[in-house]
Each structure stands twice: as structure tokens, then as C-alpha cells.
Amino acid sequence: MPTFEAPSPAEGEGPCHQILQDLDIGLVRANLEGYILELTPRFATLLGLPPDGRPDATVGLHLADITPPQDLAATLTQMEAALAGERQPWVLPPRQTRVDGRAIWVHLQMTLLRDAEGRPLQFVGIAHEGAPPTDALPDTSATPVAHHDGRLGDGFDVIAGMSHALRTPLNAILGFAQLLRVDPGEGLSAGQSEKVAHIEQAGAHLLALLSDVIDLARLEARRLPLQIELLPLAPLLDEALASVAAEAEQAGVSLRVRLPEDAMCVWADRDRLRQVLRKLLHHALRAPGTGGLVLLEVQSLHHQVALTVSDTLHELSAAQQADLFQLPAAGRDPGDGDGTHLDLHIVQRLVELMQGRVEVSSAAGLGTRLRVWLPQGQTLQPLPEEAFAPTRSAFGDLEGVAGDQPLTVLYAEDNVVNIELVRQVMRMRPQWRLEVAYCGQDAITMALRDPPDLLLLDMHLGDMSGLDVSNVLTRQPHTAGIPRVALSADVLPDLVREARAQGFVDYLSKPLDVGRLLRLLDRVSQLKAP
Incomplete structure (x- = not known):
């Protein structure tokens, strides 16, 4: 590490220094090597530096000297990335300190200042008091928490944190249940297989309810961004029908589709329209017993498209139709507890956000009809042929059997149970060798030393995010081409879209779909x- 040399004061820097010292701002300046040039009293107070309370006593120290050990690797990596051309500021994990006898959470954002020609000048960091992270327990010694204003902004953050926490144990429950079922070496009896199937079904139901609660919280907090675009309907309808085909076959229900001859497009968000179609079809198939018919049809009328799911399995009274999209009131029996009202309430809210509407009709002996109206899209030019193809993996269509040459997957994960689950899955593909990195910095070091054939990244590592690891490796020529796949319990659409935008070829969610991971390994x- 180079030695620190204090710069000579520039003209006019004296008054600026005095202004910064007088302002109640948590600010630090450091040179390009990371040595501290100046910090304000507020910055020292927030971070508890130095012990004697004199900010100037810290000048000349390195940023690494005032960084907690768990954040050091992330800090140094981000500094190198900024000097290499990364233009975005970075935020360090919040830390808890005590100021005036009360516990506070301090958030620190760093950035690299540049001159008019883009040349680096110095690092600048701003510290401020903020809310605790979502996975932090409340500190009962701190000042009382103020009541929310009813918009659920902070409440959504708490629920999102709970979702991440609940998905982690579900990953082990559902992951190992799938292994018991699909691993030929287990040799389960018929009774054992049936019990494992019950575990999977109950876990999948809990997972679906958890996802719905998160969506509802995002809707209430108005934090559900949509990407409205012109979408061809055919591939989305094919995908939705394929997702419920096994369920319909098991229930003995005939599943039919009636589409117009002409290709049809709508204005909608792709992921949310896919979600709406699946929920409508699942609702039509949820009746007990077997037999019946479910019909999916598409019609165009007055610049709108009607997507109708009809079934002969349900008959709803007028009162039931009026309450179908409403959440049960507090203290009211929600019914059979299968999440129907929650599902259809979310459908209605999503459709309204996409400038559409939902209708329901039912009659004795005829069943129930749910119809979604969406704005019809018109194209002046034919859409490319690939726009109508079903959604496929980013690896493309690959034919042939998996090769037997040794391959390596580097898995960055800090949870030993999740690691053991992936290790057990990898036993079913003996040509693959698993390497494990327990933090982001180790993943970077191991990948640079010996590039793997596949990089499997958790999105929340102890020292940095999976995106940070990916960004560092992308800037190195011999690691830039490694296929990167996310495996995370954080399934918020914003993060998924960001990962795909940064070149991730797939985003696997926890609980892990074992079959999907195996298919991914086979495609790679x-x-x-050769």
C-alpha cells in the first residue's frame, strides 16, 4: 500500500474547508489511493471516530482503517471498480452506532469524483442516519418508533425481508423433498413417495401464498413498477396452458383453447400478464372432484382484447360474485383457506394497473366465466417470428446428450444448508464438480484464479451482492464470458430484471426447483x- 502524502492546500480550499467543518453533514474525502484527506465532525460522530472526538486525528488513515472487517472486501472491490470506469456510486451495508446515548443506523454512500474530462479526482463519502435494514431486529433501547402514515412504505420493506427469511428454510424443505422423489438412489416405497408428494404440495401452496402477500404489499405501497409493452398473446397463452396441463390431467378436466385466426397483441406487462393468466386458470381448476371443462378463449372488440376463462366446475351466487375479488374482512372466515380471494384480488389490481378490467358471470348449470379486458395493440409492421416463439432459456436450443467431460460450477453462497442441497443435486450429474465460495470476495478470487464453466451466485452474500461479484468478473477478459446464474430467495421483480439486464442467463429462485437446475446443467x- 503506498504511503500517505498530504496534498498542498489549493487556492480557495481554506474557506471551503471551514464551510464543511461548520455544516452538520457527514462527509469524508479521500485520495485515489484511499487515504483520508478530510472528514467533518458529523461524519466522525456518526461512525464513532476517533475515540477522542477529534476528526483531524483520522486524516492520513486509510479508508480500510475505518471500515468494519466484514465490509472491507466489498469496499476495496468497489474502489477498484470505480477507478476502472464504473460510474455508479455504491452503498455500504448499514452499521449500528450510538450517538447521544441512543442507537442509530448509519448509511454510507461512496462515489468517485471526476473532472470535466472524466479523469478521477478523489473519493467522497456521505454518511447519514437512516432506517435499520429489513433483517435487523428492533433495538428496544432506541427512541420510540413513530406510527406509519398508512401507506405501508416501511411495512413493505419488513414483509419483503420476511419473505426472504421464510424462503430460506423452505428451500431446504422443498429442495430435499424433491431430491427424495427424483433421486433414483433413494428407492422410496409407494407410501413414502405419497408422503413426500404431500410435503411438496403443501410447501408449494405456502410458497404461492407467500408470493401473493408480497405482491399485495407492493400494490398497497404503490411499489409495483410495470413495463407496459406491445406483447403477442400466442406464446403467453401457450405457456400458461402448459403450466396447468398436469393439474388438469390429474383432476380429469378437459382443457381447451379457442383462439382467433389472426395474431393478436395487447399492451401489458409481460410478467404480470403471465401471472394473471396462471391465476385465472388455477382458479378454474380448483374445484374438488374430477371431470368438467375449462375453456380459454380470446376475442377482439372495440380496440380491446377479452381473455376469458370459462369452467363448468363452479356455480356462484350473486352474493359470491359480488365478493369474489374482495379480501375477507378482519375476523371473517376466509373460507377453505386456499387463497382464492387473495389470488383474484391481486388479479383485479394487476389488470387495473394495466388499464384493463375484470368481469365475472355465473349461472346454474353453466358454470363460471372470468373475463379480462386489456387494450389491444396494433402493429404497422409484422412482428419478428421469434416474438411468437415460446419463452426459452438464454442458452438457446441445444440438441444432443450431455457430454461426459469434467465441468466446474462455482457456487457463491454463505448458507451451509443451501450449499448441501446443491451438493446433493450435483451428485446426479457426476461430470460436474462443485466449488464453493462462502463470500463474494472469495468467489472473485477463485474465479479469477481458475475460471469455472458456470457461476451460480446468491444475490445476498455476507460482504457484497451477487451483482457486485458479476460486475467485477465482467470487467476481466478471461472471466467475462462465464455464464452467470442467480440462485436467490430475493425474487422481487426489480432485482430479477436488473440481473437479467446485467447479463445473467437465468434467475433461479429459492425454494430451488431441482429439475430446473438439472436441466440448466445439461444445457451448459x-x-x-466439443
Whole structure:
């Protein structure tokens, strides 16, 4: 590490220094090597530096000297990334300190200042008091928490944190249940297989309810951004029908579709329209017993598209139709507890956000009809052929059997149970060798030393995010081409979209779909085959 040399004062810097010292701002300046040039009293107070309370006593120290050990690797990595050309500021994990006898959370954002020609000048950091992270327990010794204003902004953050926390144990429950079912070495009896199936079904139901609660919280907090675009309906309808085909077959329900001859497009958000279609079809198939018919049809009328799911399995009274999209009031029996009202309430809210509406009709002997109206899209030019193809993996269509040459997957994960689950899955693909990095910095070091064939990244590592790891490796020529796949309990659409925008070829969610990971490994094997 180079030695620190104090710069000579520039003209006019004296008055600026005095202004900064007088302002109640938590600010630090450091040179390009990371040595502190100046920090304000507020910055020292927030971070508890130095012990004697004199900010100037810290001048000349390195930023690493005032960084907690768990954040050091992330800080140094981000500094290198900024000097290499990264233009975005970075935020360090919040830390808890005590100021005036009360516990506070301090948030620190760093950035690299540049001159008019883009040349680096110095690092600047701003510290401020903020809310605790979502996974932090409340400190009962701190000042009382103010009541929310009813818009659920902070409440959504808490629920999102709970979702991440609940998905982690569900990952082990559902992951190992899938392994018991699909691993040929287990040799389960018929009774054991049936019990495992019950575990999977109950876990999948809990997971669906958890996802719905998160969506509802985002809707209430008005934090559900949509990407409205012109979408061809055909591939989305095919995908939705395929997702419920096994359920319909098991229930003995005939599943039919009636589409217009002409290709049709709508203005909608792709992910949310896919979600709406699946919920409508699942609702139509939820009746007990077997038999019946479910019909999905599409019609165009007055610049709108009607997507109708009809079934012969339900008959709703007028009162039931009026309450179908409403959440049960507090203290009211929600019914059979299958989440129907929650599902259809979310459908209605999503459709309204996409400038559409939902209708319901039902009659004795005829069943129930749910109809979604969406704005119809018109194209002056034919859409490319690939726009109508079903959604496929970013690896493309690969034919042939998986090769037997040795391949390596580097898995960055700090949870030992999640690691053991992936290790057990990898036993079913013996040509693959698993390497484990327990933090982001280790993943970077191991990948640079020996580039793997596949990089599997948790999005929340102890020292940095999976996106941070990916960004560092992307800037190195010999690691830039490694396929990167996310495996995370954080499934908020914003993060998924950001990962895909940064080049991740897939985003696997926890609880892990074992079959999907195995298919991913097979596709990479085919891609690597000579």
C-alpha cells in the first residue's frame, strides 16, 4: 500500500474547508489511493471516530482503517471498480452506532469524483442516519418508533425481508423433498413417495401464498413498477396452458383453447400478464372432484382484447360474485383457506394497473366465466417470428446428450444448508464438480484464479451482492464470458430484471426447483461439448 502524502492546500480550499467543518453533514474525502484527506465532525460522530472526538486525528488513515472487517472486501472491490470506469456510486451495508446515548443506523454512500474530462479526482463519502435494514431486529433501547402514515412504505420493506427469511428454510424443505422423489438412489416405497408428494404440495401452496402477500404489499405501497409493452398473446397463452396441463390431467378436466385466426397483441406487462393468466386458470381448476371443462378463449372488440376463462366446475351466487375479488374482512372466515380471494384480488389490481378490467358471470348449470379486458395493440409492421416463439432459456436450443467431460460450477453462497442441497443435486450429474465460495470476495478470487464453466451466485452474500461479484468478473477478459446464474430467495421483480439486464442467463429462485437446475446443467454441458 503506498504511503500517505498530504496534498498542498489549493487556492480557495481554506474557506471551503471551514464551510464543511461548520455544516452538520457527514462527509469524508479521500485520495485515489484511499487515504483520508478530510472528514467533518458529523461524519466522525456518526461512525464513532476517533475515540477522542477529534476528526483531524483520522486524516492520513486509510479508508480500510475505518471500515468494519466484514465490509472491507466489498469496499476495496468497489474502489477498484470505480477507478476502472464504473460510474455508479455504491452503498455500504448499514452499521449500528450510538450517538447521544441512543442507537442509530448509519448509511454510507461512496462515489468517485471526476473532472470535466472524466479523469478521477478523489473519493467522497456521505454518511447519514437512516432506517435499520429489513433483517435487523428492533433495538428496544432506541427512541420510540413513530406510527406509519398508512401507506405501508416501511411495512413493505419488513414483509419483503420476511419473505426472504421464510424462503430460506423452505428451500431446504422443498429442495430435499424433491431430491427424495427424483433421486433414483433413494428407492422410496409407494407410501413414502405419497408422503413426500404431500410435503411438496403443501410447501408449494405456502410458497404461492407467500408470493401473493408480497405482491399485495407492493400494490398497497404503490411499489409495483410495470413495463407496459406491445406483447403477442400466442406464446403467453401457450405457456400458461402448459403450466396447468398436469393439474388438469390429474383432476380429469378437459382443457381447451379457442383462439382467433389472426395474431393478436395487447399492451401489458409481460410478467404480470403471465401471472394473471396462471391465476385465472388455477382458479378454474380448483374445484374438488374430477371431470368438467375449462375453456380459454380470446376475442377482439372495440380496440380491446377479452381473455376469458370459462369452467363448468363452479356455480356462484350473486352474493359470491359480488365478493369474489374482495379480501375477507378482519375476523371473517376466509373460507377453505386456499387463497382464492387473495389470488383474484391481486388479479383485479394487476389488470387495473394495466388499464384493463375484470368481469365475472355465473349461472346454474353453466358454470363460471372470468373475463379480462386489456387494450389491444396494433402493429404497422409484422412482428419478428421469434416474438411468437415460446419463452426459452438464454442458452438457446441445444440438441444432443450431455457430454461426459469434467465441468466446474462455482457456487457463491454463505448458507451451509443451501450449499448441501446443491451438493446433493450435483451428485446426479457426476461430470460436474462443485466449488464453493462462502463470500463474494472469495468467489472473485477463485474465479479469477481458475475460471469455472458456470457461476451460480446468491444475490445476498455476507460482504457484497451477487451483482457486485458479476460486475467485477465482467470487467476481466478471461472471466467475462462465464455464464452467470442467480440462485436467490430475493425474487422481487426489480432485482430479477436488473440481473437479467446485467447479463445473467437465468434467475433461479429459492425454494430451488431441482429439475430446473438439472436441466440448466445439461444445457451448459451441451454448450461446452466439443
